[in-house]
Amino acid sequence: MKGKGVSVGIGFGNIVILKNEIRKIEKNIVEDSDKELERFHKALEEVINETNQIVEKARGTEKEIMTAYLMIMQDPSLILETESQIKNSKINAEYATEMGFNSVIQIFENMDDEYMSGRARDIADIKDRIISKLYNEEKIDLSKLKNNTIIVAKELTTSDTAKLDFKNISGIITEVGGENSHTSIMARTHLLPAVTKVENATTILKNGEYVAINGGSGEIFENPTEEQQQNLIKIQKDFIESKVELEKYKNLESKTKDGFKVELVSNIGTPADVELVLKNTAEGIGLLRSEFLYMDSEEMPTEEEQFNSYKEVAEKMQGKQVIIRTLDVGGDKEIKYLKMEKEANPFLGYRAIRLCLDNPEIFKPQIRALLRASAYGNIAIMFPMISSIEELRRAKAVVEECKKELDNEGKEYKKDIKTGIMVEIPSVAIIAEEIAKECDFFSIGTNDLIQYTVAVERGNEKISNLYSKYHPAVIRLIKSSIDGAHKAGIFCGMCGEAASDELLIPLLVGLGLDEFSMNPNKILNSRKIVNMLDKKECEKLAEEILKLGTTSEVEEKLKEFNKKIV
Structure with a gap:
């Protein structure tokens, strides 16, 4: 398998697949729009509080990224768009959040600049987190993954990446994402190999499967042979030496x-x-x-x-x-x-x-x-x-x-x-x-x-x-x-x-x-x-x-x- 390498390095480990559940959000007409506004504000507040805790613990580049992410979350225009949907259309908070955020996401997705279009993913992540709170959904605890885990996901969001305990992660594989996504930036900051644009990674690869990844070439080796592992170890050794030399x-x-x-x-x-x-x-x-x-x-x-x-x-x-x-x-x-x-x-x-x-x-x-x-x-x-x-x-x-x-x-x-x-x-x-x-x-x-x-x-x-x-x-x-x-x-x-x-x-x-x-x-x-x-x-x-x-x-x-x- 091959994708686009976005963070150089070699990683060996067992796969944990993070499924991005596709949910259908029903539109419901509500009588009490004030109650829906209260539900929306409560969910938003919980997400903001969780993010504040991450920001407080973060350092360096990670702190800068999460602070910018928090600013997007608190943008009045995003909040007003959803509030307007609830008040004017008398609809449920889940559907209002979906519609309000999607209108902004579309603007960012249409941008030619890769960095700016990447912010659409941050807004979509915030939207999904708010809706998860409204539905009282529980997610996997990304801070408690086993040692030598290689994460596989359709897309790893900014908030997901911030929750990772990088000591236990050997690499990241995603189906979508670019060199300027926050996941790619964080991976490079933590010297963690990462490969994006791997088609159907979440369906081809299996939970628990042992793989090796090359974050430079974008190659992924399922159940690598002894010879392949030795070649990758040599590549990693050469990479470390070149990094030391560049210093x-x-x-x-x-x-x-x-x-x-x-x-x-x-x-x-x-x-x-x-x-x-x-x-x-x-x-x-x-x-x-x-x-x-x-x-x-x-x-x-x-x-x-x-x-x-x-x-x-x-x-x-x-x-x-x-x-x-x-x-x-x-x-x-x-x-x-x-x-x-x-x-x-x-x-x-x-x-x-x-x-x-x-x-x-x-x-x-x-x-x-x-x-x-x-x-x-x-x-x-x-x-x-x-x-x-x-x-x-x-x-x-x-x-x-x-x-x-x-x-x-x-x-x-x-x-x-x-x-x-x-x-x-x-x-x-x-x-x-x-x-x-x-x-x-x-x-x-x-x-x-x-x-x-x-x-x-x-x-x-x-x-x-x-x-x-x-x-x-x-x-x-x-x-x-x-x-x-x-x-x-x-x-x-x-x-x-x-x-x-x-x-x-x-x-x-x-x-x-x-x-x-x-x-x-x-x-x-x-x-x-x-x-x-x-x-x-x-x-x-x-x-x-x-x-x-x-x-x-x-x-x-x-x-x-x-x-x-x-």
Whole structure:
């Protein structure tokens, strides 16, 4: 069996299957809606109290995750939606909870961002826990599992994961989930192997069955042979040795053997992720996605709420640069209170900076909050989906307008705050030299740049083979962006997945990329690679790559170079 490895490591143990019971919730008309409201509030209070107890015992990343989970649970918009269903429709609390929460879950599930869509699972988990309380259901005690247990479930919820005694768990297997789910994050925090997207795992595998899992490759071995076990033990030994070796790269400079220095920084989705950034000694934050503030609520976040979140990150980073991207949503990331129309192709539609420039009531509070937070750390503002110089000028004009307002109000902000753009549309990469004169930095968003360059929707599996970061046209647009930035005297970073690709790092160094922004867990390995490189050799590699005309030729040449340095 095979799935997607989301937490590296090897685990051996006996299976315990957690069944996610599918219950049919009946709709009943009630006479006493006040009594149903009381039942709902009692169930909600019990769930909140249980979660508070978990938060009090938790530490580090686990505490951050459960605190964020608790905040979702106490979101007034979620509670009001259910209360409204009970009062207005005179229905039972169970059905009202199901309907009220499902309307919010659907919004999150439709989001393109994997981290944000993952929050739909948290809301569904809260819903199920409340309904379980209303039905007086009892669940298995996950804190009392036997030693060397491998958990198998359709989906392991945030609350389930928080209840686990990790000393007794050897691994986790789920049918659904992603790399950014809270279960995956917690598994990595506890150095626990985990594999997701294993089809029919809960029906194929059996309770008590002895299995081995490889959280790196995603492989699952039922009743492994002696030879398979020995091979896995060797893989685990090599993994532990490599982890120990990577620890040596903490706090080292990210520079090549001949002294070319780059910045290795992190992409994050919430303030809770800062702990991982610091743990892996990243040199800053190259992308803080601000969408979490807008997606977690049915009401527009206030300027004050945004200010407090940005300030928290800036203070935790202690002077290191924090680049915060302004709101990047569109028809694919629906926000209920914005009333955005469904579009035939939302990736090419009314989104990101286009939406913000037309809606100052959304854009200005965010810019004001970012400016105010800049007084507490090294914040820079980044505009997404810029396609022209005209758009950039309009966005910068809003920043200047907000600065004047804050001056008049006597509020502090960093006067020379930097403003930059995401280079994710080919039109900007082509006029990079001209547009670079009007901003302080570039950050190449390769995920969308590839999509727009080769006309392939990222999520379309039928044509996914055409979506490649090794496409010669993509590489030439990256070069154009870097060269344009440098001619204008500004730095050029990259915040797409390509920034941590082991094959691409030497090429990007050769092209002169200044900043590599990535998942915090990939910082140390990327630093190790950079420290093994020679800038002149990388420049020669770049010259050779730029002469190639096919994706396969590029990939082959990169693999050849990689063999020389490993």
